[in-house]
Amino acid sequence: MKDLSELKKVEQYADQCMKCGFCSFFCPVYQEERIETGVARGKNYLAKLIIKGEQEFTPEMGEILGKCLLCKRCVANCPSKTQIDRVVVAARAQMVKEKGLGFIKGFVFRRAMANRKAMGRYARLMQTFQWLLPKTEGKVRHLPDFIKSLGGRNFPALARTFLREQVKTVYPAVGPRKMTVAFFMGCATDFVYPELGLSLISFLTRRGVEVRVPKEQNCCGAAILFSGDFATARFLADENVKALKDVDYVVTACGTCSSTLKDYKKYLAGNEDEEKRYGELESRVKDATEFIIDVLKVKPEELTLKKEFEGKTATWHDPCHLIRYQNIKEQPRAILKGLKGLTYAEMPNADLCCGMGGSFSVYHYDITKKIAAKKMEGIKATGADIVVTACPGCMINLLDNVLLNKMPQKVYHLLELVE
Amino acid sequence: MKESLIAEFRSIVGKENVLTSSEALKAYSYDGTTNWIREPDVVVFPTTASQVSAVLKIANKEKIPVTPRGGGTNVSGGSVPWLGGVALVMTKMNKIVRIDKENLTATVEPGVVLQDLTLRIAKDRLFFPPDPQSFLGATLGGIISENGGGPACVKYGVTKQYILGIEVVLPTGEIVNLGGRTLKNVVGYDLLHIFISAEGTLGVITKAELKLLPIPPVKKTIMAVYDDVAAAGESVYRVLENGVIPDKIELLDNWVINRIEEMMPIGLPKDADAVLLFECDGISEAVAKESEQIAETTKKYGAREVRIAKDDEDAAKYWMARKAGFAAVYGKAKTVFAEDVTVPRGKIPDLINKCKELAKKYDVEIIVLGHAGDGNLHPAILTDINNKDHYDRSVKAMHEIIEGAVELGGVLSGEHGIGLEKQKFFDKVTDPVVVNMMKGIKSLLDPNNIMNPGKIWD
Ligand SMILES: Cc1cc2nc3c(=O)[nH]c(=O)nc-3n(C[C@H](O)[C@H](O)[C@H](O)COP(=O)(O)OP(=O)(O)OC[C@H]3O[C@@H](n4cnc5c(N)ncnc54)[C@H](O)[C@@H]3O)c2cc1C
Ligand code: SF4
Ligand code: SF4
Numbered sequence: 001m002k003d004l005s006e007l008k009k010v011e012q013y014a015d016q017c018m019k020c021g022f023c024s025f026f027c028p029v030y031q032e033e034r035i036e037t038g039v040a041r042g043k044n045y046l047a048k049l050i051i052k053g054e055q056e057f058t059p060e061m062g063e064i065l066g067k068c069l070l071c072k073r074c075v076a077n078c079p080s081k082t083q084i085d086r087v088v089v090a091a092r093a094q095m096v097k098e099k100g101l102g103f104i105k106g107f108v109f110r111r112a113m114a115n116r117k118a119m120g121r122y123a124r125l126m127q128t129f130q131w132l133l134p135k136t137e138g139k140v141r142h143l144p145d146f147i148k149s150l151g152g153r154n155f156p157a158l159a160r161t162f163l164r165e166q167v168k169t170v171y172p173a174v175g176p177r178k179m180t181v182a183f184f185m186g187c188a189t190d191f192v193y194p195e196l197g198l199s200l201i202s203f204l205t206r207r208g209v210e211v212r213v214p215k216e217q218n219c220c221g222a223a224i225l226f227s228g229d230f231a232t233a234r235f236l237a238d239e240n241v242k243a244l245k246d247v248d249y250v251v252t253a254c255g256t257c258s259s260t261l262k263d264y265k266k267y268l269a270g271n272e273d274e275e276k277r278y279g280e281l282e283s284r285v286k287d288a289t290e291f292i293i294d295v296l297k298v299k300p301e302e303l304t305l306k307k308e309f310e311g312k313t314a315t316w317h318d319p320c321h322l323i324r325y326q327n328i329k330e331q332p333r334a335i336l337k338g339l340k341g342l343t344y345a346e347m348p349n350a351d352l353c354c355g356m357g358g359s360f361s362v363y364h365y366d367i368t369k370k371i372a373a374k375k376m377e378g379i380k381a382t383g384a385d386i387v388v389t390a391c392p393g394c395m396i397n398l399l400d401n402v403l404l405n406k407m408p409q410k411v412y413h414l415l416e417l418v419e
Numbered sequence: 420m421k422e423s424l425i426a427e428f429r430s431i432v433g434k435e436n437v438l439t440s441s442e443a444l445k446a447y448s449y450d451g452t453t454n455w456i457r458e459p460d461v462v463v464f465p466t467t468a469s470q471v472s473a474v475l476k477i478a479n480k481e482k483i484p485v486t487p488r489g490g491g492t493n494v495s496g497g498s499v500p501w502l503g504g505v506a507l508v509m510t511k512m513n514k515i516v517r518i519d520k521e522n523l524t525a526t527v528e529p530g531v532v533l534q535d536l537t538l539r540i541a542k543d544r545l546f547f548p549p550d551p552q553s554f555l556g557a558t559l560g561g562i563i564s565e566n567g568g569g570p571a572c573v574k575y576g577v578t579k580q581y582i583l584g585i586e587v588v589l590p591t592g593e594i595v596n597l598g599g600r601t602l603k604n605v606v607g608y609d610l611l612h613i614f615i616s617a618e619g620t621l622g623v624i625t626k627a628e629l630k631l632l633p634i635p636p637v638k639k640t641i642m643a644v645y646d647d648v649a650a651a652g653e654s655v656y657r658v659l660e661n662g663v664i665p666d667k668i669e670l671l672d673n674w675v676i677n678r679i680e681e682m683m684p685i686g687l688p689k690d691a692d693a694v695l696l697f698e699c700d701g702i703s704e705a706v707a708k709e710s711e712q713i714a715e716t717t718k719k720y721g722a723r724e725v726r727i728a729k730d731d732e733d734a735a736k737y738w739m740a741r742k743a744g745f746a747a748v749y750g751k752a753k754t755v756f757a758e759d760v761t762v763p764r765g766k767i768p769d770l771i772n773k774c775k776e777l778a779k780k781y782d783v784e785i786i787v788l789g790h791a792g793d794g795n796l797h798p799a800i801l802t803d804i805n806n807k808d809h810y811d812r813s814v815k816a817m818h819e820i821i822e823g824a825v826e827l828g829g830v831l832s833g834e835h836g837i838g839l840e841k842q843k844f845f846d847k848v849t850d851p852v853v854v855n856m857m858k859g860i861k862s863l864l865d866p867n868n869i870m871n872p873g874k875i876w877d
Binding site for chain 2: 016018019020021022024025026034035036037042045046049055058060061064077079080
């Protein structure tokens with residue numbers, strides 16, 4: 001008997017599709033290609049055929065499953081709430097089980113990422129050779145390869161010193177301690193945006209929060225999990241569950257990390273023990289944006305805008321992993337609207353995926369650029385000076401496309417705006 | 420299919436616009452229905468009328484079936500390539516060619532999705548009145564070919580009233596223009612209208628000239644609550660009889676109300692046997708007056724309560740609920756017969772009573788959720804194809820609903836078309852002389868029967 005265990009788990013979701021085709025309007029991939037295999041309805045139909053034994057994991061099927069940003073636009077707008085993201089991820093996992101890891105292309109970093117040291121070394125290597133490369137603008141350089149795989153795009157420079165080489169394990173609260181949190185770094189913050197991590201730590205300690213930075217924390221595993229390599233993802237999940245114990249909350253500045261830490265249970269739990277441990281972690285994870293507003297109950301008007309942003313107009317990009325994975329929509333807007341000295345302008349397509357889709361953009365950079373071009377139109381329409389978001393993954397892609405489209409806007413993480 | 424033919428198609432439309440992988444063929448084997456599935460032999464995406472013409476010439480010579488396809492949202496099996504051959508997918512011909520604000524017209528390619536058109540012309544304060552509720556996926560080519568219509572047809576009518584002209588490629592490859600860009604046109608037979616609701620069996624529409632209207636400045640939503648669904652049915656024609664033509668009148672029955680309240684509680688009266696949703700649009704004085712009159716008339720004819728939406732947001736809630744109704748029906752059963760029978764408005768209460776009777780007689784759930792304003796009620800039967808006994812009873816009930824509707828002076832399909840789904844009834848309810856006229860037209864235009872064969876009649 002063929003192993004279909006992963007797909008069987010999501011069969012109920014796949015069955016919900018009534019083939020109305022509404023998802024075609026929302027799917028960024030379909031909107032570019034206008035081919036049925038690219039839209040939720042098509043992927044879902046093919047996944048159901050796999051379950052029925054009428055479709056194999058052919059290379060073409062691998063392509064089709066790979067061509068999904070997992071942006072959940074389809075899910076959010078589906079009249080019968082078909083959870084195509086779960087179907088796609090399960091199908092990928094099934095494929096990895098059947099065909100082995102090598103079968104799905106597009107996960108260059110799978111091995112390296114699972115091993116945080118190796119990832120660091122790889123990144124370090126890149127950094128060492130960085131000076132060889134032409135400098136485009138400010139912090140941005142063309143890296144060959146992280147290089148080729150990223151399609152010769154504009155990529156932010158790697159930090160001279162990674163965050164974990166700079167952090168202490170404990171930062172006591174300033175004044176009386178209200179609570180203790182673990183700060184989860186995430187790869188992009190660690191390797192590319194260490195200042196972001198430091199400013200979050202300082203922001204929190206100044207508000208009476210003790211911040212611990214457990215050294216044993218690992219990559220959140222988003223790219224690995226979403227590629228269907230559940231075995232490695234479980235390994236990472238277990239590492240993180242262990243590392244992030246004994247604190248009131250786990251806080252991160254990366255939208256993808258917070259959403260992935262919260263979703264271990266949903267995607268990975270295979271037994272009761274895992275359900276319990278992953279569920280327990282989930283209940284304590286907070287994205288920085290929601291932590292500031294919902295837990296610390298900071299009043300946005302009481303925050304201080306950094307000098308350099310005085311008088312500027314900002315627009316907000318909703319990362320898929322915030323708005324649709326975690327339903328975080330109002331918190332960042334409240335902060336932006338509350339900051340005195342800053343003007344807020346909503347872009348018309350704020351919730352449109354930026355086109356990154358993690359490793360999607362590595363293999364479908366052409367589609368990524370087309371999707372991002374639509375995003376750029378939205379940004380232009382606002383006349384904003386700066387584009388603000390809260391996911392380093394989106395930041396990297398927005399930055400690349402702002403430059404490609406020769407736009408004047410700069411891209412920032414929300415936390416970079418506040419003192 | 421011969422490899423040499425596929426190579427020819429590739430040279431016409433380009434390599435990237437011909438798909439032959441088994442996965443792609445499977446993804447073009449279905450439409451919005453659940454039960455009709457057949458794979459094409461090749462999927463071709465034309466991008467110009469002359470490409471369509473070149474493809475059809477080959478198909479005609481080789482006698483290969485060609486099934487045009489837009490968004491694949493129809494619910495009658497219309498775009499399923501029943502006899503294999505070419506799935507001719509129009510989704511890449513999706514340009515809005517021109518918007519003429521002086522003449523209130525738009526020229527579009529057939530693959531334009533209705534919602535994309537709506538958003539674009541709204542910038543010029545214009546709208547295209549036919550509003551099939553599948554507007555997020557349906558294309559204008561498909562909408563014209565099914566003569567689609569939605570809630571707003573009470574006041575505005577259906578697609579055929581808004582098509583001024585089309586460019587169509589005949590099965591033999593000629594590209595012809597029918598109709599024009601004027602509101603009046605009596606130059607010989609009205610051939611344009613033969614293609615509207617032809618379900619892709621006479622040719623491929625490659626361009627259309629649409630009539631638009633200015634967006635009315637004000638809208639108002641009124642909900643009337645009933646203890647008897649048949650009384651709600653009566654209210655529909657009473658309101659119209661009293662001189663008010665709302666743009667929409669939709670009916671939700673008790674079952675639907677309760678499913679909606681489970682999914683998204685918005686305060687619909689769960690104990691009501693039915694509610695009617697009215698929408699009036701126009702200039703504000705007229706709309707205010709009409710709303711009052713609707714409230715009066717519905718109360719007089721049995722509404723136990725009438726609510727007028729406070730503002731646009733409140734109104735949006737009611738219409739969200741109406742939209743969710745459809746998902747509710749489909750989400751609750753393995754197999755759904757969504758009927759499309761339409762009766763003259765005065766007969767709505769009779770049709771509703773007939774459905775109630777049949778639900779008892781066959782012990783099945785029959786739901787009424789539809790465009791009450793135009794008599795297009797969409798009775799739906801919830802069943803499961805794997806439960807033979809229940810399924811058989813449902814089929815019988817469905818037959819009787821259709822017979823009943825025809826007896827009441829109605830028709831088999833109001834907006835979904837015949838396709839495959841309604842074939843078995845088509846001959847029964849259509850005058851043989853008329854069927855022969857249709858077949859005559861078909862063989863005149865499509866001598867080799869290559870355009871969407873296997874549809875409408877057996
Ligand atoms: C949830 C839901 C709600 C719906 N609500 C409504 C409603 O309110 N009102 C309504 O009228 N319908 C409704 N429908 C039915 C459906 O959306 C319509 O029939 C629609 O017009 C089909 O458009 P399409 O682009 O999807 O065409 P398809 O389904 O792809 O094709 C429909 C038919 O048109 C032919 N065709 C397509 N393009 C061309 C072309 N360029 N030239 C020649 N023939 C062509 C096809 O061969 C086929 O026979 C609904 C469907 C769903 C799933
Ligand atoms: S919108 Fe949902 S139900 Fe409709 S086709 Fe897409 S996945 Fe299926
Ligand atoms: S998750 Fe995004 S990319 Fe994937 S099918 Fe849905 S809308 Fe398309």
